[in-house]
Amino acid sequence: MLYLEDLNVGDQFKSREYEITLAEVLDFAQKYDPQVFHTDPEKAKDHPIFKGLAASGWHTSAIVMRLWTECFPVAYGLIGSDSSLRWPRPTRVGDKISVEVEIVSITPSKTKTDRGIVSYITQAKNQHQDVLLISTTKIMVFKKDFDKV
Template sequence: MLYLEDIKVGDRFISREYEMTLEEIKQFAHAYDPQVFHTDEHEAQAHPVFQGIAASGWHTCAVTMRLWTECFPVAYGLIGSESSLRWPRPTRPGDKIHVEVEIVAITPSKSKNDRAIVSYVTQAFNQNNDMLLISTTKIVVFKKDVQPE
């Protein structure tokens, strides 16, 4: 597990690959984002933007979260405080996603000396190095000697 003392600005973390299957894309979409360009290949072909079935952006986020937890194992978990994100390109069936995380800022807490806000940029890429997602996230990271309240 990583503590505040273990990370510095410029540190990079790279995940394993995760393959998005057509079945998983449809299952996620039916449950959480039931739009035809996520659920029906035929209907998706006629869509003016996607021109084929695409994973929900939220599905891409969920996979990114899974990969974050594996490659960036922060003690006490990835406790988010803020995030912004973009999806520059759709995730397609068969895409093999990996994420790259870079620490861009560490801001010590003004009120609690056992933690800081760590800002990082995440980029999710497919097997062709096409960027599928980019986000800037802030999380709370604790020092090794933290005593949970």
């Protein structure tokens, strides 16, 4: 597990690959984002932007969350305080998604000396190195002795 003292600006973390399947694209879309370009491979072919079935951006984000938890093991979890994200390219069935995280700032709390805010940039890429998601995220990270303060 990583604590605030273990992290430095410029630290990088890389995940394993995760292959997205047709079944999970359709299942996620039916439950959470039921738009035709996510739910119907035939009708999606006629979409003017996607020109084929595309996974929901929220599905891609959920996969990124899973990969974050595996490659960026922050003590007591990834407790988010802010995030912005973009999906520059659609995620497609068969894409092998991996994430790269880079810490860009660390700000110790002035009022709660047992923690700080860590900002990092994530790029989720497919097997061709196409960027599918870019996010800037801030999380709260505790110091090793936070429960003693």
